[in-house]
Amino acid sequence: KLGAPPSHSGLGGARGRGPIFGPACSPALHRQANMASTRFPDRPRAAAARSMLRCRQGLLLALLLAQTQPAAGSVNIDGGRSQLPGMKQDMFDRAQREKGKPGARMGKGPPDCPKSDKMSPFFGLAFVGKEMFIKMNSTDEQCTRLLTIGGANYTVLANASRTCGPAGEWKKRIAEELSAVFFQAGLDWVKNENDTIEIVTEDGTFEIPVDEARYAGMSACWAKGCDCEQAQNPTGKAILLTFLAIAVGGLFFDSLKMTWKKFKGEKPPRHVQCKKAHRLEEVKLAARHLCDVCGKSGTCYACTSGCPYDMCKVCYKEAKKKLKTELQEWYDKHPEDKAKDEEKKKEKKKKGEKDGSDDDADTKESKADSEAESTSKAESESGKAESGKEDAESGKETAESESAKAESGKEEAESGKEAESKEEEDEEDGAKES
Numbered sequence: 001k002l003g004a005p006p007s008h009s010g011l012g013g014a015r016g017r018g019p020i021f022g023p024a025c026s027p028a029l030h031r032q033a034n035m036a037s038t039r040f041p042d043r044p045r046a047a048a049a050r051s052m053l054r055c056r057q058g059l060l061l062a063l064l065l066a067q068t069q070p071a072a073g074s075v076n077i078d079g080g081r082s083q084l085p086g087m088k089q090d091m092f093d094r095a096q097r098e099k100g101k102p103g104a105r106m107g108k109g110p111p112d113c114p115k116s117d118k119m120s121p122f123f124g125l126a127f128v129g130k131e132m133f134i135k136m137n138s139t140d141e142q143c144t145r146l147l148t149i150g151g152a153n154y155t156v157l158a159n160a161s162r163t164c165g166p167a168g169e170w171k172k173r174i175a176e177e178l179s180a181v182f183f184q185a186g187l188d189w190v191k192n193e194n195d196t197i198e199i200v201t202e203d204g205t206f207e208i209p210v211d212e213a214r215y216a217g218m219s220a221c222w223a224k225g226c227d228c229e230q231a232q233n234p235t236g237k238a239i240l241l242t243f244l245a246i247a248v249g250g251l252f253f254d255s256l257k258m259t260w261k262k263f264k265g266e267k268p269p270r271h272v273q274c275k276k277a278h279r280l281e282e283v284k285l286a287a288r289h290l291c292d293v294c295g296k297s298g299t300c301y302a303c304t305s306g307c308p309y310d311m312c313k314v315c316y317k318e319a320k321k322k323l324k325t326e327l328q329e330w331y332d333k334h335p336e337d338k339a340k341d342e343e344k345k346k347e348k349k350k351k352g353e354k355d356g357s358d359d360d361a362d363t364k365e366s367k368a369d370s371e372a373e374s375t376s377k378a379e380s381e382s383g384k385a386e387s388g389k390e391d392a393e394s395g396k397e398t399a400e401s402e403s404a405k406a407e408s409g410k411e412e413a414e415s416g417k418e419a420e421s422k423e424e425e426d427e428e429d430g431a432k433e434s
């Protein structure tokens with residue numbers, strides 16, 4: 001222990017321990033370093049330092065190889081011919097070139113479109129179905145159908161416009177970014193302003209200049225059809241105007257109806273209703289349902305149309321009583337309505353139909369209530385009579401008991417008198433004897 005050499009930082013620990021190496025070093029280097037440290041303990045650990053250096057060099061080489069692999073995979077598939085000056089590049093070349101850039105777009109949608117030069121050969125443009133109608137001059141009153149522009153027809157322009165940018169704006173790109181669409185399709189576009197491009201229409205072939213003035217006029221009106229007859233749809237306009245007239249008429253009718261009800265008033269219903277004007281009917285007791293008026297559990301009335309509207313018996317009776325008073329007030333103000341309702345009732349009774357109001361139920365309930373009241377009155381009267389009889393009997397019993405008491409008092413008085421008379425007789429007899 002006294003002769004142990006000092007430990008070197010980064011090369012190993014105390015005597016008997018092997019040097020510290022990284023995980024990428026081989027077991028042979030470990031053994032070699034350990035043998036050198038055990039055979040020559042007093043010498044510097046040069047062998048261990050050399051093995052550590054070799055291990056670090058191997059790690060650096062592996063890192064360099066890992067960094068150079070993506071560069072090898074990004075080699076152009078055409079051998080670099082598209083990078084030569086004057087060679088055309090399509091969307092695949094741009095996507096391949098932008099793969100290694102840090103700001104490359106990582107998404108499933110199409111890439112962004114290149115910037116437009118804001119020039120157009122059209123004064124007016126309209127999309128009708130799968131066709132394009134254009135105005136080549138500002139003096140043109142009618143639009144003509146476009147066949148090709150720069151050798152590209154409508155299908156080529158539509159397909160190229162869908163390869164970049166938002167999917168729902170491909171028509172906007174054809175109208176306002178025609179240079180970008182040509183670039184996406186790999187077609188030749190003008191290099192300078194006022195250069196001409198070949199346009200083929202139904203009327204023939206024309207060479208039309210491309211400038212910013214045409215672009216400004218076309219971009220302001222293409223969404224509305226630029227007054228092209230082909231874009232105008234009289235049938236659709238007639239249908240839309242009809243719908244508008246119906247909507248305005250319905251609004252006017254509803255407003256008139258509301259004002260009429262406000263000034264004249266509305267006849268109250270003859271039976272209790274829910275919030276949607278559906279009649280309530282009596283059902284079995286639902287102990288778990290809550291009343292929509294008072295909020296208490298246990299309801300006996302529900303909507304006939306299946307609405308989630310329940311009412312307890314107490315609230316139903318109160319609502320029915322309120323409706324009766326309102327209906328009576330309405331009949332007092334409008335007796336003709338009362339006469340009409342009575343005629344309807346008579347006709348229904350003749351036909352044998354049930355009336356839709358709650359009057360029958362009310363009469364039944366009132367009869368039941370009157371019967372219950374009469375029975376209760378009879379029972380109370382019978383109870384009173386029985387109690388009177390009992391009182392009379394108890395009075396008779398008390399009178400009899402009092403008479404018995406009086407008789408017993410009389411007997412006691414007579415017996416006392418007899419005793420007194422006997423005593424007097426005994427005294428007289430004693431006096432005579434003496």
